[in-house]
Amino acid sequence: MAANWFAFDLKGAKQLMADAGFADGFAITLYAIANHDATQTAEVVQEQLRAINIEVEIISEEIGTFAQRVGEGTFDWCSTGRGMRPDPTRFVNDFGAPDQGVAAKWFNNGDGWSNEELVGLYQEALVNLDSATRHEQIRRIQEIVLEEAPHIYICQPYKFHAVRNEVKDMYVAFNDFHTGLRTTWLSA
Numbered sequence: 001m002a003a004n005w006f007a008f009d010l011k012g013a014k015q016l017m018a019d020a021g022f023a024d025g026f027a028i029t030l031y032a033i034a035n036h037d038a039t040q041t042a043e044v045v046q047e048q049l050r051a052i053n054i055e056v057e058i059i060s061e062e063i064g065t066f067a068q069r070v071g072e073g074t075f076d077w078c079s080t081g082r083g084m085r086p087d088p089t090r091f092v093n094d095f096g097a098p099d100q101g102v103a104a105k106w107f108n109n110g111d112g113w114s115n116e117e118l119v120g121l122y123q124e125a126l127v128n129l130d131s132a133t134r135h136e137q138i139r140r141i142q143e144i145v146l147e148e149a150p151h152i153y154i155c156q157p158y159k160f161h162a163v164r165n166e167v168k169d170m171y172v173a174f175n176d177f178h179t180g181l182r183t184t185w186l187s188a
Helices: 010-020 036-050 061-073 101-106 114-125 131-148 179-183
Strands: 026-033 054-061 077-079
Touching: 010 036, 026 061, 036 054, 036 077, 054 061, 054 077, 054 179, 061 101, 114 131
Parallel strands: 026 054, 026 077
Antiparallel strands: none
């Protein structure tokens, strides 16, 4: 699915920059979490955007300062990550409620980016108990996010856990807190 949106096209990117009046590029600050994968991701972004004349200054901040900045919305760009969520709606909640919570700061209280179709789908998905139609709602939300790019998702790291057959009810958590061990037990 993502291949439809994320094809590499340097010539097209340069044309989009020129069409937007930025043929000569611009400079921007990208905040990242210090000593975290987000900083390495920011460095890759910095290098790749140089090809279309975007000069990226990376500022790595300790997690407390970074989290405050993200919560206040005081950034041009930020490189961060999302941990495991108990439900797919929690991955897209910022887009489904761009006038609420932290998203309100990012999207100018809903006067910035917003999409009424997405907001409606999000509200419906929150209360939809039919798995098949809920799946389609979440899929359409993802398509809108890919088409309009209010956030740009760079990468998703893989998480692996090797276990033996005797280990039961173990699951992989993407938050690195190993919560999957809470329900784990060993068979005889």
